[in-house]
Amino acid sequence: MSSIVQVTDLVKRFGDFTAVDGVSFSIEEGEVFGLLGPNGAGKTTTISMISCLLGPDGGNVVVNGHSVKTASTAVKRELGVVPQEVALYPTLSAAENLAFWGRMYGLSGTALKSAVADALVLAGLEDRSKERVEKYSGGMKRRINIAAGVLHKPRVLLMDEPTVGIDPQSRNHILETVKDLNASGMTVLYTSHYMEEVEFLCDRIAIMDHGKIIAVGTLNELRDVVGGMDVVSVSVSDVSDSTLSAVRVLAGVESADSTEGKLTVLTKSSGSILGGLVAALESEGAHVTSVTVEEPNLESVFLHLTGKSLRD
Numbered sequence: 001m002s003s004i005v006q007v008t009d010l011v012k013r014f015g016d017f018t019a020v021d022g023v024s025f026s027i028e029e030g031e032v033f034g035l036l037g038p039n040g041a042g043k044t045t046t047i048s049m050i051s052c053l054l055g056p057d058g059g060n061v062v063v064n065g066h067s068v069k070t071a072s073t074a075v076k077r078e079l080g081v082v083p084q085e086v087a088l089y090p091t092l093s094a095a096e097n098l099a100f101w102g103r104m105y106g107l108s109g110t111a112l113k114s115a116v117a118d119a120l121v122l123a124g125l126e127d128r129s130k131e132r133v134e135k136y137s138g139g140m141k142r143r144i145n146i147a148a149g150v151l152h153k154p155r156v157l158l159m160d161e162p163t164v165g166i167d168p169q170s171r172n173h174i175l176e177t178v179k180d181l182n183a184s185g186m187t188v189l190y191t192s193h194y195m196e197e198v199e200f201l202c203d204r205i206a207i208m209d210h211g212k213i214i215a216v217g218t219l220n221e222l223r224d225v226v227g228g229m230d231v232v233s234v235s236v237s238d239v240s241d242s243t244l245s246a247v248r249v250l251a252g253v254e255s256a257d258s259t260e261g262k263l264t265v266l267t268k269s270s271g272s273i274l275g276g277l278v279a280a281l282e283s284e285g286a287h288v289t290s291v292t293v294e295e296p297n298l299e300s301v302f303l304h305l306t307g308k309s310l311r312d
């Protein structure tokens with residue numbers, strides 16, 4: 001396999017703030033590459049530089065041999081982009097919106113007609129194609145937006161958090177669509193802050209935080225980052241900062257953080273810390289309802305590398 005997208009030492013600053021801080025990764029042709037990170041990590045800014053919406057302050061992006069700095073037209077021809085914000089005309093129908101985008105990509109006549117028909121099938125909205133988009137649910141709009149991004153059959157599809165804030169049915173439809181597009185040969189860059197989606201979809205994953213890539217690899221390679229560690233997951237009534245501090249200093253605790261009634265602890269020896277952990281929580285006044293020991297996942301990798309939960 002050869003790299004179709006090469007990102008090298010990429011930098012973007014907004015005033016004094018560095019949003020993307022020396023990011024490098026490469027995407028092989030035919031893979032689904034995940035960019036996983038919490039809100040504010042710099043995912044959208046990175047995608048915007050790949051798609052030539054923003055110029056880099058340092059480094060470069062090369063797409064199929066074309067540099068974003070010297071050949072942005074050629075770069076854009078290789079790419080389909082599904083932005084975070086839905087960009088559709090509310091008073092036009094789905095078919096009309098798709099035809100609009102098709103014309104933007106230079107399609108016309110029967111080529112345009114068949115591209116729109118394919119896109120409606122892809123979105124699963126053939127039977128509602130003549131309704132105004134303003135009557136659609138958020139998830140349906142998002143599906144049309146994805147279809148618009150692939151109308152011209154790009155080699156590489158950039159998807160920026162395509163499932164945020166939509167219903168579970170549309171979410172599943174989108175995940176299956178990504179699988180199908182990839183099976184048909186399309187390379188996909190998929191950004192998300194949902195580790196389950198990235199685990200489900202991606203061949204390789206880069207984990208991003210504070211503008212930097214902190215780990216990259218296959219799911220198994222990333223799990224090895226926390227190799228030999230157990231993940232203890234405790235369901236517990238609210239965990240105060242002082243409770244968390246008390247847990248972090250317990251012998252055998254490597255890292256710990258809490259989110260939404262769940263305390264997660266990484267340890268090399270779950271057997272020997274459980275008693276002390278529960279006792280420490282109870283003495284801090286926290287009420288424990290369950291304790292389970294789990295396999296490491298991307299959440300644990302993130303916790304290990306940053307000391308905090310992905311969902312903070």
Ligand SMILES: Nc1ncnc2c1ncn2[C@@H]1O[C@H](COP(=O)(O)OP(=O)(O)O)[C@@H](O)[C@H]1O
Pocket residue numbers: 014017019037038039040041042043044045046
């Ligand atoms: N146009 C901008 N001006 C100033 N700051 C920005 C701008 N765009 C993004 N940022 C900041 O850069 C950081 C990264 O943002 P973004 O790339 O949108 O992250 P993500 O997509 O991972 O949530 C955030 O702290 C955000 O507030």
Ligand SMILES: [Mg+2]
Pocket residue numbers: 043044045084160161
């Ligand atoms: Mg974003």
